[in-house]
Amino acid sequence: MKKTYYLFNPGELSRKDNTLRFLPIEEGENGVEHPGQARYIPVEGISDFYVFGSLRANSSLYNFLGSNDIAVHFFDYYENYTGSFMPRDFLLSGKMLLAQASAHKDKKKRMHLARKFIAGAAFNMQKNLAYYNNRGKDMYPMMEQIEKYSSRIEETTTVESLMGIEGNIRQAYYDAFNLIIDPFEMGARSKQPPQNEVNALISFGNMMCYTLCLKAIHQSQLNPTISFLHTPGERRYSLCLDISEVFKPILVDRTIFKVMNKRIIQAKHFDKQLNRCVLNPAGKKLFVQAFEEKLSETIQHRKLSRVVSYRHLIKLECYKIAKDILGMEEYQPFKMYW
Numbered sequence: 001m002k003k004t005y006y007l008f009n010p011g012e013l014s015r016k017d018n019t020l021r022f023l024p025i026e027e028g029e030n031g032v033e034h035p036g037q038a039r040y041i042p043v044e045g046i047s048d049f050y051v052f053g054s055l056r057a058n059s060s061l062y063n064f065l066g067s068n069d070i071a072v073h074f075f076d077y078y079e080n081y082t083g084s085f086m087p088r089d090f091l092l093s094g095k096m097l098l099a100q101a102s103a104h105k106d107k108k109k110r111m112h113l114a115r116k117f118i119a120g121a122a123f124n125m126q127k128n129l130a131y132y133n134n135r136g137k138d139m140y141p142m143m144e145q146i147e148k149y150s151s152r153i154e155e156t157t158t159v160e161s162l163m164g165i166e167g168n169i170r171q172a173y174y175d176a177f178n179l180i181i182d183p184f185e186m187g188a189r190s191k192q193p194p195q196n197e198v199n200a201l202i203s204f205g206n207m208m209c210y211t212l213c214l215k216a217i218h219q220s221q222l223n224p225t226i227s228f229l230h231t232p233g234e235r236r237y238s239l240c241l242d243i244s245e246v247f248k249p250i251l252v253d254r255t256i257f258k259v260m261n262k263r264i265i266q267a268k269h270f271d272k273q274l275n276r277c278v279l280n281p282a283g284k285k286l287f288v289q290a291f292e293e294k295l296s297e298t299i300q301h302r303k304l305s306r307v308v309s310y311r312h313l314i315k316l317e318c319y320k321i322a323k324d325i326l327g328m329e330e331y332q333p334f335k336m337y338w
Contacts, residue, residue, distance in 0.1 A: 002045055004049075011023050013049075014061055019042055020041045021039070025056075084214060092221070096222065117228070127335075181257065183267075191203050195276070199277070200277045209244045210237075225239065246333045255290050258290055
């Protein structure tokens with residue numbers, strides 16, 4: 001099975017026959033650079049790269065990556081997603097593009113899909129809270145608030161009012177984090193930049209989920225720039241934001257609860273600067289390891305009657321959305337039932 005590779009150190013990526021060679025570049029005394037130990041990766045086993053350090057590569061390397069359907073996602077030091085190199089769209093469909101654009105322009109159809117994303121996200125948030133409520137933490141006040149806001153989803157008539165409900169649901173949900181997470185307090189949600197450790201993990205994890213959705217969309221016939229809940233904008237893949245709403249409680253938040261409550265990530269794994277808190281390289285590695293473990297977990301899919309991984313669930317979500325857009329089957333967001 002193909003794997004995702006994470007490049008935390010600065011280095012040079014090059015092709016050697018059908019193998020990729022990554023040469024880390026280390027900085028010694030007086031700023032003098034020297035090469036580290038080279039690592040060789042068979043191209044057949046690579047799904048995509050996540051690049052957190054500076055990367056040296058030439059156009060022939062990207063041509064090689066593109067021909068092998070390998071994406072490269074880039075992040076800056078402050079955990080911000082900055083862009084992706086995506087292989088050529090080999091599943092392009094004019095029929096799907098027209099149908100997706102038509103669904104966005106159709107107010108009724110757009111609201112139908114937008115409501116589904118919020119309803120799915122709220123359901124999965126409630127399952128997280130119910131899990132901890134059953135383990136002695138009083139989640140009832142937040143669960144009741146989310147239930148109250150969720151009951152208004154079907155009454156909304158505009159995307160703007162629906163986004164307002166989503167904001168209220170998420171605020172009630174984040175209020176529970178201080179009860180769920182033992183060693184740290186979240187406080188108010190802060191981003192760009194995050195102000196504390198919990199907010200830093202949320203921002204970092206959400207960007208990871210966003211890029212996962214981008215990869216899954218690329219493997220379908222959907223267009224990532226045409227969305228339904230979030231407003232399409234310049235230079236962003238807004239459909240990734242829509243789909244990630246459903247999966248952030250399952251993938252990101254559960255990983256955060258694990259790494260913090262089990263003390264896998266501690267205060268020493270963050271860099272605190274003026275008005276900003278970010279994971280340091282060691283912290284990123286620990287979070288990514290836990291996140292990959294979550295993606296590799298499998299469940300018994302009720303409808304398919306077979307075992308699938310959480311990573312594969314995102315791709316299945318794209319197929320379900322495409323079927324709804326084409327009028328083949330009503331979209332039902334993935335919901336946790338365990």
